Amino acid sequence: MFREFFEKSLIGKILEVVVLFAAIVMARYFQWEIANTVFFVLFVLLLLHPIPSRFAAFGVVFLLVVTAVLFLVKRNNWADICSIWAYYLMFFTAMLSFSQLQNDENGATIAKDK
Amino acid sequence: MRILFKKKMQNNLVKKAIDFIKAEKRSFLALAFLLLIFSVNYVLYAKHKKTTESCAEGKCLTEIVEKPQLTKEYGYYFVDDLFADQESGYYRLTFQEKSDKAEKVLLKLNAYAGKEIQIGEFILDPSNEFRSREVLFFLPEGFDGLLFQKENSSLAGNVFIETVNISRLNAANLSEATSLKKTIIGKTNTSAIESSQLGADYSFLGLKEAKSTLGQVFQANDAIISAVAMKIDINKNVNPGSRQYVLSLREVEYDKKKKSVSLIGPVLFDLSFSASSIEKYRQIDGSFLFPLYGALEKDKYYFVSLDNSKVEVGEQNYLELRGSQDSDSYPNGFVVMKKNKNLSIADGDLYFKIYGANYSLEDEAKILNGARIEEFGKGMGKYSYATTGKFMDLLDLSSASPGTDFSDSYRVIYAPAKDNASFSYIVNTIYPMGSVNFSATQLKAGWKKIKVSYSFDQNNWVDLPSSEKAEIAKPEDDLLADQSGATDSGESDNSNSNSAIDIYSDATVQENVQVFNADIVPPKEAQTVYFKITYDQTDKSKGRYFAIKNLKVTADLKM
Numbered sequence: 306m307f308r309e310f311f312e313k314s315l316i317g318k319i320l321e322v323v324v325l326f327a328a329i330v331m332a333r334y335f336q337w338e339i340a341n342t343v344f345f346v347l348f349v350l351l352l353l354h355p356i357p358s359r360f361a362a363f364g365v366v367f368l369l370v371v372t373a374v375l376f377l378v379k380r381n382n383w384a385d386i387c388s389i390w391a392y393y394l395m396f397f398t399a400m401l402s403f404s405q406l407q408n409d410e411n412g413a414t415i416a417k418d419k
Numbered sequence: 420m421r422i423l424f425k426k427k428m429q430n431n432l433v434k435k436a437i438d439f440i441k442a443e444k445r446s447f448l449a450l451a452f453l454l455l456i457f458s459v460n461y462v463l464y465a466k467h468k469k470t471t472e473s474c475a476e477g478k479c480l481t482e483i484v485e486k487p488q489l490t491k492e493y494g495y496y497f498v499d500d501l502f503a504d505q506e507s508g509y510y511r512l513t514f515q516e517k518s519d520k521a522e523k524v525l526l527k528l529n530a531y532a533g534k535e536i537q538i539g540e541f542i543l544d545p546s547n548e549f550r551s552r553e554v555l556f557f558l559p560e561g562f563d564g565l566l567f568q569k570e571n572s573s574l575a576g577n578v579f580i581e582t583v584n585i586s587r588l589n590a591a592n593l594s595e596a597t598s599l600k601k602t603i604i605g606k607t608n609t610s611a612i613e614s615s616q617l618g619a620d621y622s623f624l625g626l627k628e629a630k631s632t633l634g635q636v637f638q639a640n641d642a643i644i645s646a647v648a649m650k651i652d653i654n655k656n657v658n659p660g661s662r663q664y665v666l667s668l669r670e671v672e673y674d675k676k677k678k679s680v681s682l683i684g685p686v687l688f689d690l691s692f693s694a695s696s697i698e699k700y701r702q703i704d705g706s707f708l709f710p711l712y713g714a715l716e717k718d719k720y721y722f723v724s725l726d727n728s729k730v731e732v733g734e735q736n737y738l739e740l741r742g743s744q745d746s747d748s749y750p751n752g753f754v755v756m757k758k759n760k761n762l763s764i765a766d767g768d769l770y771f772k773i774y775g776a777n778y779s780l781e782d783e784a785k786i787l788n789g790a791r792i793e794e795f796g797k798g799m800g801k802y803s804y805a806t807t808g809k810f811m812d813l814l815d816l817s818s819a820s821p822g823t824d825f826s827d828s829y830r831v832i833y834a835p836a837k838d839n840a841s842f843s844y845i846v847n848t849i850y851p852m853g854s855v856n857f858s859a860t861q862l863k864a865g866w867k868k869i870k871v872s873y874s875f876d877q878n879n880w881v882d883l884p885s886s887e888k889a890e891i892a893k894p895e896d897d898l899l900a901d902q903s904g905a906t907d908s909g910e911s912d913n914s915n916s917n918s919a920i921d922i923y924s925d926a927t928v929q930e931n932v933q934v935f936n937a938d939i940v941p942p943k944e945a946q947t948v949y950f951k952i953t954y955d956q957t958d959k960s961k962g963r964y965f966a967i968k969n970l971k972v973t974a975d976l977k978m
Contacts, residue, residue: 314442316439316443317439317442317443317446320443320446321446324446324449324450324453327450327453328453331453331456331457331460335460335735336733336734336735349449349452349453352445352448352449352452353445353446353449354445355445
């Protein structure tokens with residue numbers, strides 16, 4: 306994931322740092338809570354350096370299990386927050402899957418052309 | 420040649436830019452994503468400021484303004500079926516009126532068949548306050564209703580008419596009717612300003628900090644405070660949350676030598692509202708008028724303040740209290756900031772107007788607001804008082820334990836059921852009473868049971884009997900639960916979410932509530948009766964509050 310970053314041109318590296326910095330400044334500007342800020346920055350980071358969707362899907366499953374456990378121990382507020390994160394991550398997993406699928410199809414087309 | 424070279428250079432630059440964008444497409448995608456999120460949040464959640472000035476001339480009013488009964492467009496106001504089943508005879512008509520312009524109004528008896536008889540006319544002077552009117556008339560057979568009619572319907576005056584009542588008189592002729600005493604109607608005037616500071620060119624930003632309290636210390640001029648007006652600028656985003664600010668009134672001790680201030684005793688009164696629900700207190704001039712009830716001691720110092728401890732304040736969500744930086748603008752008080760239990764005096768004074776309460780007095784006895792004392796003739800008369808379901812009901816109490824409050828949702832006075840909590844009324848009838856009737860109903864079955872006692876000397880108290888009546892509790896009742904915690908189901912957030920589920924089911928619950936309806940025989944010549952309302956301390960239910968609704972006191976009078 307980060308190998309890509311170091312392989313980039315200097316302007317490319319600066320641009321990525323600027324994007325991440327802008328995300329943090331924006332979160333501060335709208336006074337999002339720390340947890341939401343972390344999640345948002347992570348989201349932007351995944352946009353810049355996508356990971357295989359199965360990892361994100363694993364995150365979703367993990368959060369859903371944690372949500373259920375939190376409900377069982379009657380930490381309803383935390384369970385609510387956790388389920389919202391699971392929902393966000395699920396949305397992102399879907400996006401990653403689509404992008405991955407397209408890449409696979411492109412790869413397959415190139416291989417066929419060759 | 421040069422042009423060709425230039426073109427080639429340009430093409431190279433464009434090509435390089437396109438290659439760069441292609442190479443860094445993810446970064447540009449992320450930037451576009453950030454821009455989208457920023458735009459959505461900025462439009463939906465960025466700070467919007469509502470100032471006193473931007474809300475002047477009624478621009479921010481959310482409460483429905485009362486509609487006049489007579490206008491330029493509608494010159495007639497019918498009160499139908501007022502005389503249905505009434506016998507022919509002499510009657511007294513009482514009503515309250517006010518008008519924004521000078522007007523002449525005709526008063527007529529009206530029948531469905533179309534016939535009309537004029538029974539009076541009255542000239543209205545422009546006024547902001549309702550005034551009582553009384554008309555004596557003979558009711559012939561065959562009339563059903565009453566008609567108020569503008570004499571000149573082209574005039575632009577707006578006339579308000581309310582509380583129309585009729586009473587049959589024991590009079591054989593008009594001279595007997597006119598010899599009767601004029602009806603006394605209690606009216607508590609809350610428009611008198613007891614103390615004020617009207618400078619508002621400076622904004623106090625103390626409430627921008629979390630868990631802070633900012634307010635004004637003032638010296639009491641009057642025994643009762645009925646409201647406080649403040650100028651507040653609201654900074655909020657689209658979703659400021661439902662967490663509530665708390666406006667409270669407390670007594671303070673002020674050491675002039677040390678220039679220090681400290682809080683004394685419990686909170687006398689508090690009022691909770693969110694950055695959105697505060698709008699219901701907005702006035703036409705853009706300021707806020709908060710109902711606030713408290714029995715004060717003259718010359719003592721009191722602190723009226725706003726506490727933001729429960730609110731998530733920040734750059735986009737906070738209140739600014741307007742006032743003056745000049746500490747001499749109100750010589751008998753000062754601004755106080757409370758943070759982490761430390762009170763500090765700040766320079767300047769907040770904009771504020773403290774409203775008192777002036778009661779109707781007859782023979783030096785206080786007449787409750789809306790109470791009627793009327794003579795029917797032949798030595799008979801009647802006293803009647805009923806709660807109105809408005810905040811003004813609180814001002815009728817003769818005493819109340821700390822925490823006694825008015826619920827906007829239920830429209831009743833309620834009090835926390837702890838220690839020796841109670842609230843009481845002193846009913847002065849001016850004339851000796853024949854018999855007294857007290858009626859009221861427990862507000863909700865889930866709340867603590869009520870105990871009502873009466874006395875004629877404040878020493879010997881007698882408990883009034885009560886019975887139980889099945890009442891249908893609508894699910895909406897719970898939804899209307901007062902935000903300040905007048906629910907008996909724990910935290911208000913939880914109770915609201917539970918009731919939000921209830922409202923979608925059609926189920927209605929029948930519950931048994933206490934009903935009081937008792938006749939009391941007073942001692943001879945008694946003109947004053949005392950009522951004390953408290954909770955039944957033997958009731959072991961989990962209710963945290965007690966309250967009664969539909970309180971009514973009537974008495975036959977010997978006049």
